[in-house]
Amino acid sequence: MPDLYRARGKRAFDVVASTLLLLATTPVQAVVAVAVSVVNGRPVFFSQDRPGRDGEVFRLWKFRSMRAERFPGEPDAARLTALGRFLRSTSLDELPELWNVLKGDMSLVGPRPLLVEYLPRYSPEQARRHEVRPGITGLAQVSGRNALSWERKFELDVAYVDTLSFGGDLAILVKTLLQVLRRSGISAAGHVTAAPFLGRGARA
Numbered sequence: 001m002p003d004l005y006r007a008r009g010k011r012a013f014d015v016v017a018s019t020l021l022l023l024a025t026t027p028v029q030a031v032v033a034v035a036v037s038v039v040n041g042r043p044v045f046f047s048q049d050r051p052g053r054d055g056e057v058f059r060l061w062k063f064r065s066m067r068a069e070r071f072p073g074e075p076d077a078a079r080l081t082a083l084g085r086f087l088r089s090t091s092l093d094e095l096p097e098l099w100n101v102l103k104g105d106m107s108l109v110g111p112r113p114l115l116v117e118y119l120p121r122y123s124p125e126q127a128r129r130h131e132v133r134p135g136i137t138g139l140a141q142v143s144g145r146n147a148l149s150w151e152r153k154f155e156l157d158v159a160y161v162d163t164l165s166f167g168g169d170l171a172i173l174v175k176t177l178l179q180v181l182r183r184s185g186i187s188a189a190g191h192v193t194a195a196p197f198l199g200r201g202a203r204a
Contacts, residue, residue: 005166006132013166014108018101029095032063032087039083040067045096050113053133058105060113061096063087089183091176097136109169110135111157114197121199122154129157132164139168142175146194 036044046064049057065084066076087093100106106113113134122129140148140156148156160168 006164009166010107010164010169011104013169014101017108018098022098022102025095025098028092029063032092032095035083036063036087040064040081049116050134051116051119051130052105052113053130055119055127055130057116058100058113060100060105063093063096065093091180094136101136105133107133107135109137109160109172111138111160112141118197118199121197125158126154128161129154131161137172137176139172142172142179145179150194150197 033044044064046062046066047059050060052058065081065087066079067081069079084093097106101108110132111129111134119127138157139160140153143156144152
């Protein structure tokens with residue numbers, strides 16, 4: 001059953017679940033889009049290239065949580081608005097990623113898609129996180145999120161790849177809901193989200 005789920009069932013589950021969630025959250029996304037337009041300005045969406053399965057790059061979409069720079073080099077912490085903090089703490093900013101799931105770029109559950117520039121910084125073991133589609137949530141996210149060290153996050157990502165199962169994904173989704181309600185692990189100490197991954201212990 002785990003092999004069957006990995007091969008076919010996981011994608012089928014993603015398509016059905018993301019379709020239902022998109023339909024259910026359409027009114028919420030409409031309200032968020034209007035609020036972001038008024039408070040943070042346009043564009044409403046933030047998009048960025050991210051590496052997916054096997055390192056293949058795709059375009060990720062989120063609601064914008066920061067206003068535009070008022071001067072070059074303005075820090076993210078100064079650009080993050082109160083609305084943006086709320087969206088991040090409730091994970092409402094990530095609702096547009098359901099389109100990425102429906103398209104097949106992402107899965108509901110999997111290692112979070114990080115920056116393209118991190119690709120050459122992974123060790124061979126850490127790079128195994130790209131053996132599956134990245135997820136909106138994942139084992140690392142429900143185990144501490146941005147409060148974890150990069151090394152610990154990657155250990156959990158690889159552990160997820162090795163133990164992928166339907167039951168495991170359901171458990172992560174339930175834990176994600178509870179974590180969102182608690183609004184825990186949103187950012188690392190001293191950072192809006194997390195410190196950049198500099199490749200400590202990775203290959204040159």
